Amino acid sequence: MIKINESMASKAFAVINRKIFNGILDQPKWDIDYLDTEYGYYVDGTIGLTDFFDTKADFLDTLCHEMIHLCQDSVFEMEPDHGRLFNKMVKFARKQGVML
Numbered sequence: 001m002i003k004i005n006e007s008m009a010s011k012a013f014a015v016i017n018r019k020i021f022n023g024i025l026d027q028p029k030w031d032i033d034y035l036d037t038e039y040g041y042y043v044d045g046t047i048g049l050t051d052f053f054d055t056k057a058d059f060l061d062t063l064c065h066e067m068i069h070l071c072q073d074s075v076f077e078m079e080p081d082h083g084r085l086f087n088k089m090v091k092f093a094r095k096q097g098v099m100l
């Protein structure tokens with residue numbers, strides 16, 4: 001189990017942003033705290049993450065998932081969802097080594 005803080009999230013965000021999103025995303029606001037029903041969420045420019053993950057891979061996958069929602073909102077100006085664009089971005093992230 002690993003404990004997450006804002007500094008770790010911010011650093012991982014920068015790496016994934018370069019690798020998957022070509023650096024186009026702005027750092028979000030962070031809400032890192034205990035979440036009992038989910039690993040993460042995205043709402044209005046804020047990425048929320050639980051403060052403990054079972055593995056580093058779970059943390060990175062969840063962060064990338066929420067970054068896709070951030071991209072949907074801030075770049076494509078669409079309501080974040082799990083539709084066609086989301087699934088295309090997941091496939092691309094998988095090809096780059098992020099398993100969602």
